[in-house]
Amino acid sequence: MASSGRRQSRFHGRIEGYEQPCAHPGCTEAGEFRAPAGRGPSFDGPGDWRFLCLDHVRQFNTGYNYFEGMSPEEIEAAQTPYGGWERQTRAFSANGSPPPRWADFVDPLDAIGARFKPAEAARRDGQPLSEADRKSLRVLGLGTDADRNALRRRYAELVRRYHPDRNGGDRGHEKALQAVIEAYTQLKSRPAFA
Structure with a gap:
């Protein structure tokens, strides 16, 4: 109390x-x-x-x-559940580009997140890049305008850095090496790097 x-x-x-x-x-x-x-x-x-x-x-x-x-x-x-809906509203701006299509994604959560990300820059040469291409470029540390020569040079540099035969037997970078190999394999056959 x-x-x-x-x-x-x-x-x-x-x-x-x-x-x-x-x-x-x-x-x-x-x-x-x-x-x-x-x-x-x-x-x-x-x-x-x-x-x-x-x-x-x-x-x-x-x-x-x-x-x-x-x-x-x-x-x-005052009691209507639609208060305010009788007024006309403005359309949302897509900042000059349409939002991504749902069909472009395997995982629906990726599609939802992509709608709210800023649009990534397109290549100067106009070649299309998929989301997987962009992810692979990020793994390699390259920009979207990289060419085939830049791709090869960066791949060789990262393999020398991460391969156990080249870095004194250090196997601590095996995951990074595998990611670099997968990224290069995915990118080398794309039309943007032909």
Whole structure:
């Protein structure tokens, strides 16, 4: 049980530390609960509030009617679940390029994520690159405009770096070596690198 000198804080809506008297005439209690005061929310802001003590906010809540003074048409408009849908909205911009097609992806989660990624730069020569091509280029550390010679040079450099016969027998880079080989194998037969 709480001591008599301390108020219970279990009431939802209490504004702690608010030092204003209750707005009810003649009440000297602290106004710790917010109640609407006339003007409701509008374009100009959330509306006016008055602060009441617990007893007076309970009294206010028992007699409060949001729809008081409204016509049946206004009440229906306020209760409709489609509030705001009668207004025309702007179409979303695709930043000049259409979103990717669902058929371009094997995994639906990749398709969902791709819709919100910034569009990657196209090659200057106009050759198309698939998502797998772009991933392989990232593995090799090459840009989208790399040519066949750059691809061969980078592949040879990474194989020398990661192959155990070339780096003193260190087998700690076998996964990286396998990724480099797979990326090169995938890219070397693509039309962009022919």
